[in-house]
Amino acid sequence: MALTDTFIRQVKHSGASAGDKHTDGQGLCLHVTAVGKYWRMNYRYAGKQKTLAIGVYPAVTLAKARRRRDEARELLADGIDPSKAKRDEKRAKAANAAHTFELVSRDWLVKTKGNRAATTQDRVKGWLESKVFPYIGKTPIAEIGPRDVLAVARKLEALGHNESAHRVMQICGQVFRFAVASGIVDRDVTADLKGALTSVSVTSYAAITDPKRAGELLRAIHGYRGHPYTAAALKLSPLVFVRPGELRAAEWSEIDFDTAEWRIPAEKMKMKNDHIVPLSTPALEILKDLHPLTGHGKYIFPSVRGEGRCMSENTVNAALRILGYGGDVMTAHGFRAMARTILDEVLGERVDLIEHQLAHAVKDPNGRAYNRTSHLPARRGMMQRWADYLDKLRNGANVIPLHGKNA
Numbered sequence: 001m002a003l004t005d006t007f008i009r010q011v012k013h014s015g016a017s018a019g020d021k022h023t024d025g026q027g028l029c030l031h032v033t034a035v036g037k038y039w040r041m042n043y044r045y046a047g048k049q050k051t052l053a054i055g056v057y058p059a060v061t062l063a064k065a066r067r068r069r070d071e072a073r074e075l076l077a078d079g080i081d082p083s084k085a086k087r088d089e090k091r092a093k094a095a096n097a098a099h100t101f102e103l104v105s106r107d108w109l110v111k112t113k114g115n116r117a118a119t120t121q122d123r124v125k126g127w128l129e130s131k132v133f134p135y136i137g138k139t140p141i142a143e144i145g146p147r148d149v150l151a152v153a154r155k156l157e158a159l160g161h162n163e164s165a166h167r168v169m170q171i172c173g174q175v176f177r178f179a180v181a182s183g184i185v186d187r188d189v190t191a192d193l194k195g196a197l198t199s200v201s202v203t204s205y206a207a208i209t210d211p212k213r214a215g216e217l218l219r220a221i222h223g224y225r226g227h228p229y230t231a232a233a234l235k236l237s238p239l240v241f242v243r244p245g246e247l248r249a250a251e252w253s254e255i256d257f258d259t260a261e262w263r264i265p266a267e268k269m270k271m272k273n274d275h276i277v278p279l280s281t282p283a284l285e286i287l288k289d290l291h292p293l294t295g296h297g298k299y300i301f302p303s304v305r306g307e308g309r310c311m312s313e314n315t316v317n318a319a320l321r322i323l324g325y326g327g328d329v330m331t332a333h334g335f336r337a338m339a340r341t342i343l344d345e346v347l348g349e350r351v352d353l354i355e356h357q358l359a360h361a362v363k364d365p366n367g368r369a370y371n372r373t374s375h376l377p378a379r380r381g382m383m384q385r386w387a388d389y390l391d392k393l394r395n396g397a398n399v400i401p402l403h404g405k406n407a
Contacts, residue, residue: 003030005062008037028069030057039065041072045081052082099184101144101175102128102137108178118268119245123313124171131156131168141176142185146192153197165197206327207334209341214238215393217330220323222394229311230319232290233301237316237332239283239387241339241358243270244332248311250300252291260284260380275359276373278380280387339386347389349382357382 003024011032014020019033021040031038039054054060054068072082105128113121135152136144149172156165173190180188208214221234233247240247246264254263262277269275279287287300294302301311316332336358343349357379 003062008057008062028065041069050083097140099141100138101141102133104141104179105175108175117270119249127168141179146189149190150193150196157197162198205331205333206329207337208330209338211342211346211393214338218390218394226319227304228293229301230315232286233316234319236283236286237335238390239280240277241336244316248301251298252295252300255287269359278383280384282387343386353379353382
């Protein structure tokens with residue numbers, strides 16, 4: 001006779017050492033022992049008698065046990081061993097648990113580190129840790145769908161961070177494609193999200209390129225009364241005009257005070273080439289003044305949070321805002337445009353020297369890229385003339401109007 005809920009609830013162990021078995025039909029039985037009641041299913045596969053563990057009562061009720069038995073019988077009808085299918089499912093769940101989005105992302109960060117500059121690596125890692133992991137980091141990557149990733153991106157979009165939303169979506173796509181290549185998932189789910197976010201118009205970094213206004217900016221910078229690390233970074237930005245990420249990740253080991261050079265290794269550069277920044281007298285003075293404060297550590301501009309990291313990517317921009325220069329007027333990246341424009345159009349410096357100092361790709365007449373030491377003496381002179389000119393602007397000297405060299 002088929003079992004009933006009442007019987008299962010009331011039945012007791014008889015004391016038999018092997019326990020008591022009560023059948024329900026089609027191979028399903030309840031095994032009652034001194035420690036509990038267990039559902040089992042007896043079946044034959046490939047000519048052998050086998051037993052499938054279905055669950056423990058009362059967590060698995062009679063109705064649920066019957067459903068699991070029926071599912072196992074369907075597998076048998078398709079020529080599949082239910083015990084093997086159960087083991088495979090268990091292994092798959094364990095594999096999923098070992099491949100959460102966070103763990104896969106961190107593996108991707110390590111194995112693709114050589115493809116990114118160190119500053120970019122830190123920035124991408126920071127985005128994942130602050131904007132993605134809190135929401136889907138603990139979820140097995142195989143269980144994440146397009147809507148899960150979209151929900152993360154839309155949280156940023158709702159805050160008005162449209163560019164960050166797009167960037168996070170791109171990073172998630174890279175992680176998924178890495179997981180596909182690693183055999184962890186079958187596809188990149190972010191491919192279904194094309195056009196799901198508000199489009200972002202591409203604009204140039206805001207920059208002050210008029211000499212008179214540049215002088216006003218320099219006076220404001222020298223009047224900054226914030227944190228000394230930030231003040232030093234602000235003052236150094238126009239003098240060296242490197243990319244903001246290269247400045248904030250600068251290390252003391254890269255500075256040679258004897259030769260007055262800052263040697264940035266290739267892995268930190270956007271173009272993946274070593275780069276030399278000749279340091280003018282004012283630039284050296286700023287670094288020497290800062291050395292007693294941060295020279296004991298790795299970074300010239302360490303994070304004020306003391307976490308062994310370099311300065312935040314928003315620090316210089318935030319300081320400019322404090323000084324009254326909004327993002328539509330001047331940015332940290334804008335010091336590059338300031339230098340490029342004024343060095344060329346006011347000071348009449350050689351364009352190839354300017355481009356080389358900006359770490360842009362510069363080729364010789366035969367189409368070969370210059371190496372990092374190309375025209376170094378000439379660039380050294382240009383950087384000192386640039387520093388002298390900025391000093392004059394800051395002190396309010398008469399300046400040559402923009403385009404004055406062509407007048």
